[in-house]
Amino acid sequence: MSRKVELLAPGGDVNAIKAAIVAGANAVYCGLDVFNARNRASNLSFDELNGVIRLAHEYGCEIFLTVNVVILEQELPSLINLFNQLVNTHVDGIIVQDLGVFNLVKKYFPSLHIHASTQLTTHNEGQIVFLGKIGATRANLSRELNLTEIKLLSDLAHEHDVLTEVFVHGALCIAFSGQCYSSSVSVGNSGNRGRCSQACRDEYEPTAMGNKHPLNLKDNSAYFDLPELVAAGVDSMKIEGRIKGANYVHTVVDSWRQQIDKFVQTGELLQDDSNLYKVFNRNFTNLFLKGDMTKSMFTDNARDHSFTHANEKSNAISVVQIQEAQDQLSQEKNEIDALVKQKIKHLDISKHKLRFEISGQLDEPLTINVFITSTNSLGEISRDEQIEVQSKLTLKSAGDAVTDQGAIEKRFKSFNNANFVIEKFDFTKLGKNLSIPFKELTALRKQVGFLLNDSKEVIAPVDVPKLINHPKPNGKTTMSILIADEADSYLCDVTDGDVYFKLPESFKAGNNKYIDILKNNPRLIPWFPAVLIGKDYIEAVRVLEEVKPKRIVSNNTGVAYKAFELGINWIAGPFLNTTNSYALLTMQEELNCQGAFISNEINKRQIQNIKRPANFKMLYSIYHPILMMTSRQCFFQQTVGCKKPSIEAGCMLSCKKETTVTNVKGISFAIDKQKGGYPSIYNHEQFLNLDIVNDLSHMFDEFFIDLTDIGSGSKEVLDKAELIKHFSRLISGEQEASNHLNNMVEIKTNAQYTQGL
Template identity: 30%
Template sequence: MSNIELLAPSGNTDSFLAAVSAGADAVYVGLKDFSARAKAKNFSYKQLNEICSYAHQKNVKIFVALNTLIKNSELKDVMKSLEQISLSQADAIIVQDLGVAYLSKKYFPDIKLHASTQLTIHNSYGAIQAKQMGFERAVLARELSFDEIKNIKNKSNIELEIFCHGALCFCVSGLCLFSSFIGGYSGNRGRCTQPCRRLWTVDGEKGYFLSPKDFQLADYIKQIKETGVTSLKIEGRLKSADYVAKTVKAYRLLIDSNETNYEQNLEQAKDLLSLDYARQKTTFNFNIKSEDIFEPQKSKNIGLYLGIVENKTDTIFSLNTKTDLLTGDTVRIVDNKKDRSVVLKIEISDKKDNGYKIQYKDLYLENGFEVYKIADAEQQRYGGIEERNDRNDKGEYTKITKSFNILSVQPLNKVSLPDLFIRINNVKWIPLLKNAKADTIIKLSKENLDIIKNFLSQKSINDLYFELPPYIEEQDIKVYENFINLAADKKYNKFFINNISQIYMFKDKKSSLYAGQYLYTLNNYSAEFLSEYKINAFVSSWEDDLFNIKDLSKNLKNNLIVYLSGFPEIVISKMKFVPDIRNKNIKSDKDEFKIVSNKDNIIIPKYPVNLLAFKNNLLKAGIKSFAIDLSYIDPNVNYLTQVIKVFNNNVYMSSANKFNFERKLK
């Protein structure tokens, strides 16, 4: 069996040392900014230099997660981070934002690029395209099966990294706007507030309907090694050093196994993993498409259930449990009625036959609160890291070796865009659009392709564009390519694309390409990079704000399209939801959404986003092209007439649903 890298998470120095001590081949870490785990403690520049030096002495690699979307105003700070990463001699950066990849390639060619799972690489075309864009490794989407991973490996020559253990996002990574929609805290920018772990209500029943089990592939390491995958990745930069040590030891055992000791080591590894104090486990789609991913009526909380708080006083409570506990163990204490919890490192004041008396202070507890063990007492120290003194007080190299003028963006070719696009996913809208004075975008899906093919063979429509979905499974690539060829035969060759794999799909075609909302363009350099691949115009993300769009418009005003109305797809999930919530409304105390269940599960807001009142602000900023999305709205001539009147400033339509437009994207 082939060699394979074991890649461990680290959110702080303790977990880094635990990973190295337990046998990780590589460790991925985040800096204080631009990390998809902003809530982790993360590393300063000084600490990065120190851990890189320490790791390289131990023959361990360091990958830095610079894997968030970047606004224009943040580019100078990103350049500073890239410089410090380069000078620290980290082994690679993990990137989502194509503008960051572009700047790194241009100014720091010594830094190796890894394509983050946030780039949603999920088929062989995506892997091939990532390689052509300068990435040395692709971190594949967690939705993939073993056969899909093997197929991608056989068809591409890029290094592949897959997750083998840890928490799952219920939305496809890189496509989630859920946290951003609720409060402006974007998962694409490392600030996810985990709405999927909330208590939700459907038809009066409460449950953790969107909270999946954790991922575990311990039973399949032998098969994975035979595929030629480069790296096995453990999720968990927010987890403790104890978690990191146990999971790394377990997968180290499995990777190093041979035919004579594999079964014995598998049993030992699974014993270790049973003590990771995480959620119940699933293999998701890896083996077969699992229908057992969610347990709505079980607590979202991770850890080993110990019991409940009893006999509470102001400073002490009783815990009746058969589990052995030590002072220094960490527990999570949960108030299920109010869906909140606190973490306590316990101090045992007394041990009884039936449990323990535990001290606490400055915490709100009540009898009946549930108690879960989430980490063992730290009984092992992993050593220390020697400080280096060749940095200034901020941990930066005192000698700056480069200077940059990052405002020097290459002007893009001006493209002819209509004043208004109207996007639909139902061809029954088309007869109603005749007098709308707008170009039409039809959103494609596997479910509507045949209907649209039939429509094309019967009708002729001027100014028609098609939009590809952000996730096209390997077995469906040819289906979409056949449609593209058919459309070209009918002289329709304008396409909005939403994934880098689709750049490769059009490599030999004379089509006009436009970047959709999931091929994110939050800064000028993302647009500049994409323009090298013949992408002519860029749709601003639903989650972007007025301030960043105005900033973008200084250079992209002739190439930028802004949606003013519609139902954004804030979640696209490949998980099979429990039947009780499919095609239902799902509510929390403050929010309500619709679940649309077809081949995928899609979540949209209950009410459409309406930014029509901001059209004049955007016109003043130089934006010339706008769009209205009629997807998820039944064809209705009265609604269409009203929204067109509002667009033309003939009628005013107020809206409380503006997404991040005014409050700013965080």
């Protein structure tokens, strides 16, 4: 086999990055202490980032920087400042979630290569084409996909010059990445901002099946699936684990390095994966990859399985046997620790030291010699180089305009930066009372910068123009509603506003049910869900092609791209996590988007600074069930039980179970499975935000209410027509309507609007 297979390793801190490098990673992804979806990792300073880039490149390893959170409007100046710095590093790529970053980078920082984060939930063909169009050079595919789905997307990605990467080892989220709001809802720490509190690992009251951790999946390991992944066209094998330490990273990367090398050289696999069990793990599964989602993917122990595995491997039963097995593993862990410390101790990321020697006499050029040295942590010189530049003009007698040492040092002190530290300026070979134009000194500084930058031009900072906030296209605010049952179509007669019709996440192939509903009810505007995989994406596209609606709402960029191709106007739904002006611009400029829902995760202050593009609608949901997470796995296997051994093709279309899980604080969450939908968990409260109607009506064209019979609380028994009447009165300015709504919706919250991100 000749195609390169990249091994991509996590790096939560400097030692973990060093461990990944010496273990044989082809690339490492890591984050700074800002704009980073793993804020529980140690992360890097900017100086450390430059140091690990230098170190990695010495070993032929690339560095990808995570900028994989949604960006708030007030953070844009800091983000732009970061990009102005990054373009003059040698970082090999940035990993991005926020759609606004694509717009910024494509326009102003095109030298940065963008990788689409797993937080973008990439799982269908339209999304791949969309990502290629907006500037992604690679896409991380959803962890829930099977090998057949991965191959289809990889083949298409390569046609559009997009590489694919797949997580092959480490922790599994039970929820679709980017579509999990459990931490945001429950404790105010959003996974879309890198602050996930891991509610899926929490302990709950024992379920009917006796499980205390009913949402806890085993770790992912595709160690023996490498040939199938290569055959599927995957370009990068990605290991999860930026919160884990150097010992874990080294062990896992080393094991995978040996496996890949063995396969590349011989076409065969190593059969021993025992080292993977010696570091943190929750036991392993590869069943997402196999498309065989059984309850064996779950484990009721969220803690480290390594010691349990040692007991099982040794068949330890008695107290003595168990102690011996534990002691043996502890010794092996200590040996791993000693090995890693020994292997990385000589690796150093200190800045290069510069010594400037400035020389020249009357009528001679001014010569600047720069001596560059580096030492490793053992004090050994690892780099010893010299560069020389000369002025085009000669030194002249100064008169009153002496070019003194201070003037020269001032011009070159900027090389005290993230890569270099100036140790000394030596002027002993420079004549007295001489001068040279400051313009010539500036040219010399530029030459030195070019040579110190590996003979690449230093990119000047970009001054990104400020965006203009355009007025509302119609100048008024209306109300829109969402229904999911044709029986509720009578509500079209109760409201003058837009009526959206929620389409399922799964369709029966070739069935025209939803096509007929939309054709028979022309007031209904199709509302497409966030996740549409395989045949369900194909069927969703068929709805577009057959119905040819004038407008849709899409929470999926793949469907949005297809609408753009078909010339259908589209609105970006709330699950696209839109939090800033540049995200609006990306969708408008690249896909002719007509408007967008602003994320319900952000607060008044974070919303009010968003700049509306010209002729663009802004929408906001003021009433809806609060989705906490959606999964491709089954929540019922571990809760109320299910007789089916694994999830079948018909489960999505036919299952409509519901139950609850209750955490140790006594708060219950509704598990809801609609026909044609993925299993989802909802908060016990409804989202009801009446404050924003008073606060920010001037910003929004539509306030939206969700009248689907989904979720929890008392919503499904409320009179929908009555709700519409009171919401209409509220939006029209009748303040007493809020009292009626607060009385009708008893279990409610607007905490996200209060706390924000």
